[in-house]
Amino acid sequence: MTDLYRTVRLIRRFEERAIEFVRSGEIVGGIHPYVGQEGIAAGVCAALGPDDVITSTHRGHGHVLARGANPARMLAELMGRESGLNKGRGGSMHAADFSLGILGANAIVGAAGSIATGAAWAARQQGRDTVAATFFGDGAMNEGMLLEAFNLAALWQVPVVFVCENNGYATTMPVASAIAGSITDRARAFGIPAFTVDGQDPEKVLEATSTAVARARAGKGPTFLECVTYRFDAHHTFEHRTRLSYRSTEEITTGRSRCPVEIQGARLTAADRAAVDAEVESLLEAAAGIALGSAHPDPAAALSYLYAGEI
Amino acid sequence: MPKLSYLKALNRALSDELERDSAVFVLGEDIRAAASNVTAGLHARFGDDRVLDTPLSEQAFTNFATGAALMGMRPVIEFQIPSLLFLVFEQIANQAHKFSLMTGGQCKVPVTYVVPGSGSRTGWAGQHSDHPYSLFAHVGVKTVVPATPADAYGLLVTAIRDDDPVVFFAPAPALGVREDVDFAALAPVPLGVGRVARAGDDVTVVALGHLLHDALAVADELAGRISVEVFDPRTVYPLDVAGLVASVQKTGRLVVIDDSNRTSGFAAEVLAVVAENCTLTAPPHRVTRPNGAVLPFALALDRAVQPGRDQLLAALLEMS
Ligand SMILES: Cc1ncc(C[n+]2csc(CCOP(=O)(O)OP(=O)(O)O)c2C)c(N)n1
């Protein structure tokens, strides 16, 4: 209970700080804020074990942090520093930490589902008990490659959990204008059990994911979770400068009224909550200090790591 | 010495690597039944999981292979037709190729993409006859186009063992090539190392894949008149610059025969590298597909668009 709260709170405050660093120019290129969707990353990752793997998206900070990535190294990555998770070579949309089974955030919508499917299949071949959880948005449900991945995963009973974060929009495109039929029915068409979950409640997400993970470990193949959520902030921080009108003020107010941090926070005593908040603040304060103090990569090494070795 | 065909060499390389390393598996369409013959006998020997027949889902199974590679496997994908590489260009150029750099070297993506029957298959028309190796070289994906059975074997083995993605083109007109080989001498061939297939003094002809055999035939025909050196780069990327430059520095003349479309094709790169490194005694010449070519169906039209012996011969005679 406290752990889930710590995670959603950490992600929320991390994102708020990251947005400030975008404004101050320390983070170049902006970010896709995860604010409002924290309950999904927290719930899903809490259901995973140490040998499990995840793939993430362009809106991926929450997934990476919930999986346990070091916030200082994550922040340093966003700032393009050598001490970043990816040594400053990936940035906001590509954070990865293979030591934690984070196989990378992916900037191509719908791409990671098939990568996660292959990873989980491979782990099974290797005799490991690994489950993959792969995050994607409602927009990805219209990418053929992801639908192909559903088929492969169902066909080969791959231990993968498909986590669709339905935040109502793909950039400015509302789900209702983009998706014929229903999201879960698409998964069911492949024989994949599919459930709609309240993505604002981390405990509900944890519960649903735990069932899905147990199913996958038992060799019963993939599960699909549609986690219904709302993006509180911009699609991308560029929207802070160019106000796009695609959501009404009333809709945004209603959407924000169910906040995962508040929902989970209300389950703690005021004292416990205050203690976690203080802990998160000092963690992030230290992280910001470390990240800001980290070296910038040497331009002479701009193409390091392009290949596995010298070519 | 026993004869080995190019196609059989591919089969042998796959079976040797499947045998040697349990991380290797092959996936693709109709590979269980071995429709292209490349995987003949492999399913019976290695089973469903190591010879994985896939549905027609190229984009997903190409990324699937990337995911498996991230976990330590060495997938080999067989693509049924060369144009499928256009369908999965994103998955190779933008995913598999970029993971290493983007993650700061945290992972490797040792996937091999094999296209048995690249280029014109004679009579298969526009959408089955492309030869897009220059595209992969351009984005920096390791790319090989072997000409001979021994090189096909050696380069496929190397590609599979390499820790980066490698695209392997097996030109359709080369699949039937046979040569005498000592099976015990079959060995890995390093990437980025070309080969002087025929020594000569007057002019260097750069040729790869099936066109190497045409170049050698033309060189034979000109023997006594023009001493032609034939250089087979074998790997398109990374290019064996040192080998190429050494040959052209000796001959001072260059003709490239290349089954790419002309603009920004492989031959253009060879000319550029030579221009940067050598002093030529005559302007260099390219024999290529025309700009932006689409291979027409009718046999005479198909042949009219492909680089061939007559054009090479004419180019060499004109230059001398
Ligand atoms: C294949 C692809 N198409 C378009 C884009 C540009 N793009 C980036 S995010 C995005 C919207 C994605 O929507 P969704 O999947 O619902 O995720 P969300 O942004 O809502 O989290 C688009 C169109 C992209 N990155 N990849």
Ligand SMILES: [Mg+2]
């Ligand atoms: Mg969305």
